[in-house]
Amino acid sequence: MLRHRLIPILLLKNGLLVRSESFEIHQIIGNPLYEVQRFNQWNVDELIYLDITTAGGYDLRRDDHKTKGLTSSLEILDEVSKSCFMPLTWGGRIRSIEQMHTIFSRGADKIAINTLATQSPETILEAARRFGNQAIVVSVDVKTESSGRREVYAGGGKIPTGMEPIQWCQRVEQLGAGEILLQSINRDGCGEGYDLELIQEVSESIRIPVIACSGVGRFEDYAKAIQRGASAAAAANIWHFKELSDRQGKRAMARAGIPVRI
Amino acid sequence: MKTRVGIIDYGMGNLTSVRNALLSLGVDVEVMENAKALRNVSHVILPGVGAFGDGMANLGKRGWLDSMETDIRQKGKPILGICLGLQLFAKRSFEHGCHEGLGWIAGEVVRFESADGSLRVPHVGWNDVQVVDRSRCYREGIKEDPIVYFVHSFHLVPEDPSIVDGWCEYGKRFVASLASDAVWAVQYHPEKSQKQGLKILANFLTNPFS
Numbered sequence: 498m499l500r501h502r503l504i505p506i507l508l509l510k511n512g513l514l515v516r517s518e519s520f521e522i523h524q525i526i527g528n529p530l531y532e533v534q535r536f537n538q539w540n541v542d543e544l545i546y547l548d549i550t551t552a553g554g555y556d557l558r559r560d561d562h563k564t565k566g567l568t569s570s571l572e573i574l575d576e577v578s579k580s581c582f583m584p585l586t587w588g589g590r591i592r593s594i595e596q597m598h599t600i601f602s603r604g605a606d607k608i609a610i611n612t613l614a615t616q617s618p619e620t621i622l623e624a625a626r627r628f629g630n631q632a633i634v635v636s637v638d639v640k641t642e643s644s645g646r647r648e649v650y651a652g653g654g655k656i657p658t659g660m661e662p663i664q665w666c667q668r669v670e671q672l673g674a675g676e677i678l679l680q681s682i683n684r685d686g687c688g689e690g691y692d693l694e695l696i697q698e699v700s701e702s703i704r705i706p707v708i709a710c711s712g713v714g715r716f717e718d719y720a721k722a723i724q725r726g727a728s729a730a731a732a733a734n735i736w737h738f739k740e741l742s743d744r745q746g747k748r749a750m751a752r753a754g755i756p757v758r759i
Numbered sequence: 760m761k762t763r764v765g766i767i768d769y770g771m772g773n774l775t776s777v778r779n780a781l782l783s784l785g786v787d788v789e790v791m792e793n794a795k796a797l798r799n800v801s802h803v804i805l806p807g808v809g810a811f812g813d814g815m816a817n818l819g820k821r822g823w824l825d826s827m828e829t830d831i832r833q834k835g836k837p838i839l840g841i842c843l844g845l846q847l848f849a850k851r852s853f854e855h856g857c858h859e860g861l862g863w864i865a866g867e868v869v870r871f872e873s874a875d876g877s878l879r880v881p882h883v884g885w886n887d888v889q890v891v892d893r894s895r896c897y898r899e900g901i902k903e904d905p906i907v908y909f910v911h912s913f914h915l916v917p918e919d920p921s922i923v924d925g926w927c928e929y930g931k932r933f934v935a936s937l938a939s940d941a942v943w944a945v946q947y948h949p950e951k952s953q954k955q956g957l958k959i960l961a962n963f964l965t966n967p968f969s
Contacts, residue, residue: 705881
């Protein structure tokens with residue numbers, strides 16, 4: 498029986514791990530290389546790294562974190578993939594097919610794209626042909642207005658695309674993406690739970706797997722996303738602020754009747 | 760010959776993760792850019808992700824097809840196909856048209872389908888293997904039903920099911936792994952399946968059928 502995956506998302510900014518809120522506030526929480534060893538020991542299902550560094554965003558505080566030398570995220574990828582015997586998705590700041598090739602050749606199994614996909618959707622088709630559908634994850638960042646209107650955003654939550662999420666996800670599927678990483682800008686870092694309506698509507702409208710993300714505050718939140726149709730449950734912040742977050746997360750899913758790998 | 764593993768580089772997918780997994784087992788590894796390197800290695804891995812047609816075309820372009828036949832298959836050099844590597848052993852595949860494969864395993868590669876269209880494809884994630892033969896991949900250090908990582912949209916249907924040493928279930932039963940003499944193949948990714956996956960790779964390195 499296929500187990501539902503529980504996936505930590507690690508956010509990298511200027512070479513450091515950060516936690517995120519509303520796609521805007523980013524607080525430094527640690528060293529990415531130390532963390533990957535921890536997750537490997539925990540035997541987690543899969544890892545997603547997203548590099549959310551913005552251009553010119555040099556962070557002066559990084560000198561205190563003893564990660565000098567790891568100035569490029571590719572160097573972090575090299576280190577991570579040496580000890581990562583689990584599926585690894587790498588995303589953020591990918592602007593070309595050539596960059597994808599480099600990322601795969603340095604140890605990633607899948608790439609996640611958002612801005613590139615919204616700006617030139619045919620890149621999804623080209624990437625899926627070249628690297629296989631299963632290697633292409635499209636990250637869909639959704640903002641919901643107070644009126645209830647939803648819109649897909651690019652550029653780390655800064656660029657409105659004018660696109661409606663369901664239609665965009667269907668197009669992404671047709672173009673050959675293997676999975677959708679569904680994020681909610683409103684829920685990011687809030688700890689109030691996933692946007693379950695969004696997860697359900699997207700999951701029902703496509704046949705590729707949906708990885709639910711954004712909003713997890715309690716381990717009990719994971720199962721709700723799966724019950725609404727997501728194939729996998731992902732989260733970022735909770736992994737850094739709760740003890741034994743893999744085992745306890747899995748147990749909470751199992752208690753809710755979700756088949757997981759324990 | 761001392762154990763030295765050669766990974767066939769034919770431009771399909773992520774060789775680095777296979778290499779890193781083997782290095783963690785403490786064995787010598789060579790990423791082989793061409794078939795000349797075959798004489799230096801005791802074991803061969805045919806990895807690969809991507810489309811079947813491209814895989815066969817690339818094996819041809821890089822001059823692997825003849826030497827795989829003469830220097831691996833005819834000599835009985837142990838080879839492990841992973842994911843697309845497993846599928847390439849088949850006679851043919853119906854991924855984006857119909858493509859001839861290596862033909863080492865009698866069988867065809869078909870897409871996952873369910874009658875009501877409810878199955879999500881690709882099949883991505885951790886699923887259990889029902890082991891039916893413990894003489895090869897699952898010889899040592901493997902749990903009763905090991906859980907391993909799959910990511911694929913197509914699977915191989917063999918003419919002779921007796922070569923299957925592990926089955927998996929997704930919509931219906933399909934081949935997780937098979938073995939015929941020194942030719943072994945797994946549909947899942949042992950290099951991405953944590954400790955159980957590394958054990959499976961270690962079992963291949965002590966392949967008793969070579």
